[in-house]
Amino acid sequence: MHGTVFDIQRFSLHDGPGIRTTVFLKGCSLRCFWCHNPESIRRPPEIEFYPERCIGCGACVALCEHGANTITDDGVVTYDPQQCTVCGECIDDCFANARVLVGRAWSVDEVMAEILQDRSFYGDEGGVTLSGGEPMLQADFTAALLARCRAEDIHTAIETAGHYPWSTLEPVLPLVDLVMMDLKHLDSERHRDGTGVPNTHILSTARHLATETDKPLLFRTPVIPTYNDAPEVIDRIAGFVRDLIAARAASCAVRGETPAPVRYQLLRFHQLAGDKYRGLGRANRARDLEPLSKAQMDALSQRAHAMIHAGDPSAIIPNAQ
Structure with missing residues (x-):
């Protein structure tokens, strides 16, 4: 079995507890205008092209049979992704690393070896x-x-947007030790404005996770300037998490179980993805946004803590900076 993977990040400290290996799979059902991993959005492999690295050797032009690469008389190389079949032949011969192949088919054995x-x-x-x-x-x-991973007794976690029917996720959950899921906006139309989809499936998935599973849950909100950074927006999301904590406690009480933790974290927006958008030839709609300061993030976190505190004072964890 093969999957399309675009990165394997080793010694990761921000994708779950402890030191982790994070496997990034390609393809997303959301189109968040601030996406920090724009290379992840489309499922097929892609090529990022960085013309400022190009030395104008013309090797890619000679290799490409489809006319995706052209060179002018003064040695300027251009790349047309519409003509590119992403065969990858020009990658190995690009000595200046002006071209980067994003995503390829990996077998389960190959990923496990890493x-x-x-x-x-x-x-x-x-x-x-x-x-x-x-x-x-x-x-x-x-x-x-x-x-x-389970067979190797390795702790497992998934990061998900939750935008799918519950029947998609439910069969996988016995293999998962931690679920991390974004809650970007509680207003469905505003959610659609920012991500391209309403939040109906997402909120439903969150409720299912809270009341029908015993999995530890970490809900997170990427705080995006002008979109969801208003205190009242964070209040509503934190209130939803508080209600999920209460619903889990009630559900577990009926079953005579101790509830697994449900936690909440704010994620700070950053501008580190700008080069990726440029390499992919896509517009970066968030390029003019100014990240919130640490003080602003801390103030929002304190509001969320106040909202959730009555349900579970341990539910807030520090902001991811």
């Missing part, structure tokens, strides 16, 4: 996180990879 190299660093808390994009768009590959 993961097992890091196993000695995981300790008691670390493990493997499947991220993206959206790992549940490659549900069979995700399940197969999680099953192999």
Whole structure:
């Protein structure tokens, strides 16, 4: 079995507890205008082109049979992604690394070989996180990879947007130790404005996770200037998380179980993805936004803490800077 993977990040400290290996799967059902991983959005492999690195050697022009690469008389190379078949032949011969292949088919065995190299660093808390994009768009590959990790007694986590029917996620959950999920906006139309989709499936998935599973949950909100950084917006999301905590507690009480933790975190917007948009030839709609200061983020976190505190004072964790 193969999946389309665009990166494997080793010694990751921000994608779950402990030291982790994060496997980034390509393809996403959302189109967030601020996306920090724009190379993850489309499922097929892509080529990023950085003309400022190009030395004008013309090797890519000679290799390409489809006319995707052309060179002017003064040695300026241009790249037309519409003509490109993403065969990757020009990548190896690009000595200046002006071209980067984003995504390729990996087998479960290949990914596991990378993961097992890091196993000695995981300790008691670390493990493997499947991220993206959206790992549940490659549900069979995700399940197969999680099953192999479980067989190796490696802690597993997924980062998901939750935009799919519950029946997509439910079969995978026995293989998952932690679910991390974004809550970007509670107003469905504003959610659509920012991400291209309403939040109906997302809120439904969150409720299912809270009341029908015993999985530890970490809900997160990327705080995007002008979009969801208003205090009242964060208040509503925090209130929703508070209600999920209460619903889980009630559900577990009926079953005579101790509820697993439900936690909440704010993520600070940053501008580190600008080069990726340029390399992909896409417009960066968030390029003029100014990230919130640490003080502003802390103030929002304190409001969220006040909203959730009555339900579970341990539910807020520090902002990701």
